[in-house]
Amino acid sequence: MSQLIIDNLHVEVESDAGAKEILRGVNLTVDTGQTHAIMGPNGSGKSTLAYALAGHPAYTVTAGTVTLDGEDVLAMSVDERARAGLFLAMQYPVEVPGVSVSNFLRSAVTAVRGEAPALRGWLKEMRGAMANLSVDPSFAERSVNEGFSGGERKRHEILQMELLNPRFAVLDETDSGLDVDALKVVSDGVNRVRAGGEVGVVLITHTTRLLRQIPVEFVHVMWQGRIVAEGGPGLADEIEANGYEQFTGATV
Amino acid sequence: MGEVSMSSLRSYDLADFPIPTGREEVWRFAPRKALKPLLEDVGSDGHLEWETTLAGLELRAIDADEARARAASAPVDRISALAAAHSGQAMLLEVPADTNHPEPLLIDLRGTGREPVVWGQLLIEVGRGAKATVVVRHTGTAQYAGNISVVVHDGGSCEFVSIQNWSDDSVHAGHIATRVGRDARLRSVVVTLGGEAVRLVQTVDYSGPGGDVDVRGLYFADAGQRFEHRSFVDHAQPHCRSNVVFKGALQGEGARSVWVGDVLIQPTAVGTQTYEINRNLLLDDGARADSVPNLEILTGDVVGAGHASTTGRFDEEQVFYLRSRGITEQEARRLVVLGFFADVLDGIDVPMIRSELMRAVEAELGYVHEAEH
Numbered sequence: 001m002s003q004l005i006i007d008n009l010h011v012e013v014e015s016d017a018g019a020k021e022i023l024r025g026v027n028l029t030v031d032t033g034q035t036h037a038i039m040g041p042n043g044s045g046k047s048t049l050a051y052a053l054a055g056h057p058a059y060t061v062t063a064g065t066v067t068l069d070g071e072d073v074l075a076m077s078v079d080e081r082a083r084a085g086l087f088l089a090m091q092y093p094v095e096v097p098g099v100s101v102s103n104f105l106r107s108a109v110t111a112v113r114g115e116a117p118a119l120r121g122w123l124k125e126m127r128g129a130m131a132n133l134s135v136d137p138s139f140a141e142r143s144v145n146e147g148f149s150g151g152e153r154k155r156h157e158i159l160q161m162e163l164l165n166p167r168f169a170v171l172d173e174t175d176s177g178l179d180v181d182a183l184k185v186v187s188d189g190v191n192r193v194r195a196g197g198e199v200g201v202v203l204i205t206h207t208t209r210l211l212r213q214i215p216v217e218f219v220h221v222m223w224q225g226r227i228v229a230e231g232g233p234g235l236a237d238e239i240e241a242n243g244y245e246q247f248t249g250a251t252v
Numbered sequence: 253m254g255e256v257s258m259s260s261l262r263s264y265d266l267a268d269f270p271i272p273t274g275r276e277e278v279w280r281f282a283p284r285k286a287l288k289p290l291l292e293d294v295g296s297d298g299h300l301e302w303e304t305t306l307a308g309l310e311l312r313a314i315d316a317d318e319a320r321a322r323a324a325s326a327p328v329d330r331i332s333a334l335a336a337a338h339s340g341q342a343m344l345l346e347v348p349a350d351t352n353h354p355e356p357l358l359i360d361l362r363g364t365g366r367e368p369v370v371w372g373q374l375l376i377e378v379g380r381g382a383k384a385t386v387v388v389r390h391t392g393t394a395q396y397a398g399n400i401s402v403v404v405h406d407g408g409s410c411e412f413v414s415i416q417n418w419s420d421d422s423v424h425a426g427h428i429a430t431r432v433g434r435d436a437r438l439r440s441v442v443v444t445l446g447g448e449a450v451r452l453v454q455t456v457d458y459s460g461p462g463g464d465v466d467v468r469g470l471y472f473a474d475a476g477q478r479f480e481h482r483s484f485v486d487h488a489q490p491h492c493r494s495n496v497v498f499k500g501a502l503q504g505e506g507a508r509s510v511w512v513g514d515v516l517i518q519p520t521a522v523g524t525q526t527y528e529i530n531r532n533l534l535l536d537d538g539a540r541a542d543s544v545p546n547l548e549i550l551t552g553d554v555v556g557a558g559h560a561s562t563t564g565r566f567d568e569e570q571v572f573y574l575r576s577r578g579i580t581e582q583e584a585r586r587l588v589v590l591g592f593f594a595d596v597l598d599g600i601d602v603p604m605i606r607s608e609l610m611r612a613v614e615a616e617l618g619y620v621h622e623a624e625h
Contacts, residue, residue, distance in 0.1 A: 054576050057568070082578035090576075094569045098591025104574070107587065111578035143591070144573075160577060 002032045009064035011052045022048040024225035030200040037203045040222035046204045050172040054088040085167030089157040096144040150177035158189040170202045175210035187213030208240045262326035269330035281510040283478040286449035290397040298368035305358040313341045323401040324431035332427035335397040342373035349379030356385040356602045363394025372398040378408040385411040393419040398426040406433035412440040418447035425451040434460030444471040451480040458489040467496040470596045472616045475504025484514045487521035496528035502539035512544045525555040532563040
């Protein structure tokens, strides 16, 4: 088993008005095999947590630690984190013109696995993973995310997760912009990865929609840069029924 | 939209092209100091070293009169007029009519030093219905004024690649004159990677209807390098097509590029289809790219005509995205820059040249292949 421990994490983001503290002491421990949901209204700091874990340069950690089996994640570069087994499915994945999906996936898989996969087996693996996510084979030759619809981008993110097989995956608003069918395809993909039992999954969402497709064991409510409530799946039901006001009202 | 800045004047008479002062539209971006030796009317016996792989064809020397008769165009400026005047003879590669040459015909031109100045002329002629790929590579050290003429006769098809990968103290200027006949096709790619200053003016002329020309360019300017590419597509025949795509990357203090793309659609050129685009990628601060598309339409009957120009900074979000998948920063930058150049590189049909150019771009980025460690 592996363990990701986020301890008292404080994160600032640089803005025109100067540095602004977004995360104000986040604590979260995730074991491989577990699935957690981080819920909260827009602007509560959920995506900041995701980007800070991935090492985005716009986010500065001012206090706290993140460790993966005792290793200091914050000391790692962006790509070192990915190679250590962290994966972030992004809410808004960027276009990379001229870089084909197949070239990108092979480069990523080569980097994370530490060696280039044999060409024959690789093509089969990639095509199989694409078929599982109902991604048209022609996408392999298209530029990364270029001209992709919102749903296609999300499926492409999950495709990468399946191929990179991370120890910990953070899925940032993966359900947003998906219709019912696409949500099912994406959820099935996440559930396939979870079924291996060797990944810890953190679902970031502000609705309970995704949680009806992907069963979670732990629910954390984030508000104003802190986790203000924690519980089991029942907490998500409560949010569905009563909204966030009970948590946000208590801390404002 | 500006006026067509390139003078339509074509002439062998040096009196038509006085020494530029820098105020002229066509010279205002030029590194005149570096080009000075190539603007002086002084003969030279200097030459480049030639090495060719021509699959049974031959280069042959022709005299100045024959060169004039065969060239795609008369010179466009002082440097090209001087090159025509002082090169004495010209070298001609003739691809016979109705022959097909799938293997690239290679002409390597190598400079052996800055002194003396070298004047040169190379003519390529693809016969009626013939098909050929011609690659000219410029390397070594030189101060070189060279004209290249590419004529594709009726129904012929030519892929033409000119690579400028000179040493850092080289200066190269010249005229790439191209002309296609009825229903002929030319795909040209001009790639400038090395040299202190490189200034190339490409003209495209049509001698019959149905001509189809792609003008592509790729440049990568490092600190202190000044690369200028100009293209002038003169649509004077009906139902012809042109597509101009130039992509440039710049990195380092004083890296400078200029692209000026002129397209003129004459009243006679009904049914013209043309598009031109220049994109520049600034990899860091201190570099500057000038980009000037000009389109002048003198007929109401065009199929399509447009132009675009963008100059943008390197997108660190793209690099972050790739790195978040485990790809190292250097590899991520390599992928993004090669991706930027993809639509020019993918247009090169010769795999050997394409991969050579990818390697050259990688080298510009300081990238060393794992296998070469």
